[in-house]
Amino acid sequence: MRIKEKCAVFGVTCDDVGFSVSNILYKGLIALQHRGQESTGISIMNTGGSNIYTYKKLGLVSKVLNKKRISQMWGNIGIGHNRYATTGSETYSSSDYMQPYHFKNNEIEFSFAFNGTIPNFDEIKQKMSDMGRIFVTNTDTEVIAHLLASIALGTEDWAEVLKIASRFLDGSYSLVLLTNKGDIYAMRDPLGFKPLCIGELKTEKRNLYFVASESCAIDAVEGTFLRDVEPGEIVHLSHQxxxxxxxxxxxxxxxxxxxxxVYFARPDSIIDGISVAEARLRLGINLAKKDPLLNDPKIRENAIVVPVPDSGRSVAVGYAKEARLPYVEGLMKNRFVWRTFIMPGQQRRKSAVKEKLNPIKSVINGKDVILLDDSIVRGTTTEQIVSLIRSAGARSVNIRISCPPVINACYMGIDFPTRDELIGGKFYKLYGEQYIEEIRKKIGADSLLYQSLDDLINAIGLHEDQLCLACLTGNYPIKSAIKLAELEQSIATSRN
Ligand code: SF4
Incomplete structure (x- = not known):
């Protein structure tokens, strides 16, 4: 299986060559750890005279960029990246697959990192291989690097290089690029699949600019959030x-x-003008408004609203408020275990649920539990959580999902590549309109309610035309994803 990514990027420039930004890079990446936990890396340089230096390794930010390492890296400009790789390949542990990707030959040097996926990278790779470019990995990252390098041979204008490159890249990308002249460029794809924002910190001594996947990273470095990078925008952050x-x-x-x-971003982030925490609160309110269970007085007098930590929390608060039921923390999370959804490999995901969550028996025993979660992807995690709650003595377990059923593959970088791996997609194919009831039976819940598509859009607060909803609706917004969906469909048909 091909490696894809859902990651975090961070960049910082400072006009003071006597000041090192390595600790700021560290803090920014720590704040973005939730977007990728397999490897981390930074590229740093000093505009007073040093070259770009890149360090990247497998592991969490705090492990890879320890105090000693941070103190050894000196520069007033830098970019960083947290990486998450998907299933299947063991090669993700090679540093060739980590970011930032530092490109250097006799003519050109730059480093870049990106969050996203380029579904048409095979096509671009083929064309570039025909032109004599040699590739050592099978990643879209390397293809982007060679594409940028080829274009940059003809011009020193990096905004122009990125502009030309964007004409070839049909996918999702929020990208930061560090040039060997000490400039940072940030680019968000024309459809703006992934978030990207900029901030600043101006003091008497120095001025700093930041670019980050999420605004929580700008808060973490005590910067002021300026604005989102707009879809289709290139921003040049200069130290001068x-x-x-x-x-x-x-x-x-x-x-x-x-x-x-619904799930990825930290609740304290603001994306395209929308507070993630408030959107999640509205998701919970909308669910409660449509929940028939709340009309049952027997349930109401014995029910508690329990979140699946952490992303279910704000949703559960909204739900409990609207339903006028007690909000209870009934599942304890071990914070030192990785998030299950973004762990590669189904086996590792399975065993991780029990390590990660433990029910609090004293609050669950005898109760009708209304459990709020963000999504059901493969179904195994939810099934195990239902079983955990039951084993803690719940009278009934009622699952409420803040997102509509996920029934289609994502070709824009999220780890559920085939429709048959999704319980929604698989059961829809098997049972048609009855599929939600069949999912309920499979996960062993007493009742199951999903958010409707309209209520999801309404809760987020952006227009339908500003959102990708393809895994829910099958309407892919980019050509290469439509092609891949058609290919998957024809393979599935030929197998039947
Ligand atoms: S298909 Fe779904 S997961 Fe993928 S980018 Fe679109 S909304 Fe996100």
Whole structure:
């Protein structure tokens, strides 16, 4: 299986060559740890005279960028990346697959990192291989690196290089690039699938600019959030000048991944003007408004609202408030275990649920538990959580999901590559309109309610044309994803 990514990027420039940004990079990446936990890396340079230095390794930020390492890296400009790789390949442990990707030959040097996926990378790779480029990995990252390098041979204008590159890249990408002249460029794809924002910190001694996957990282370095990078925008952050920006292409529609609000992003982030925490609160309120269970007086007098930590928390608060039921922390989370959804390999995901969650028997015993979670992807995690709650003595377990059923594959970088791996997709194919009832039986819940599509859109607060909803609706917003969906469909049909 091909390696894909869902990651975090961070960058910082400082106009003071006597100041090192390595500790700021560390803090920014720590704040973005939830977006990728397999490897981390930074590229740093000093505009007073040093070259780009890159260090990357498998592991959490705190392990890879320990105090000693941080003190050894000196520079006033840098970018960083947290990486998450998907299933199947063991090669992800090679540093060739980690980011930032530091490109250097006799003519050109730069480093870049990105969050996203380029589904048409095979096509670009083939064309570049025909032109004599040699690839050592099978990643879209390396393809982007060679594409940028090829274009940059003809110009020193990096905004122009990125602009030209964007014409070839049909996918999702929020990218930061560090040039060997000490400039940072940030680019968000024309549909804006992934978030990206900029911030600043101005003091008497120095001025710093930041670019980050999420605004929580700008808060973490005590910066001031300036704004989101717009879909289709290139922002130039210079250590000498103010921020400069230009548009690659202004799309009529955009396609921010709705999962950012449902699950991925930290609640304290603001994405495209929307507070993630408030969107999650509204998701809970909308669910409660439509929940028939709340009309049953016997359930109401014995029910508690329990979140699956952490992303179910704000949703559960909204639900409990609207339902006027007690909100109870009934599942204890071990914070030192990775998030299950973004761990590679089904086996590792399975064993991790029990390690990660423990029910609090004293609050669950005898209760009708209304359990709030963000999504059901493969179904195994939810099944195990239902069983945990039952074993703690719950009278009934009622699952409420803040997102509609996920029934289609994502080709924009999220780890559920085939429809048959999704319980929604598989059961929809098997049982048609009855599929939600069959999912309920499979996970062993007493009742199951999903958010409706309209209520999801309404809770997020962006227009339908500003969101990617493809895994829910099957309407893919990019050509290469439509092609891949058709290919998957024809393979599935030929197997039947
Ligand atoms: S298909 Fe789903 S997971 Fe993938 S980008 Fe679109 S909304 Fe996000």
């Amino acid at each position: 000048k103010e921020i400069h920006s230009e548009m690659i292409l202004k799309s009529e529609r955009t396609a921010l991944c709705m999962f950012e609000f």
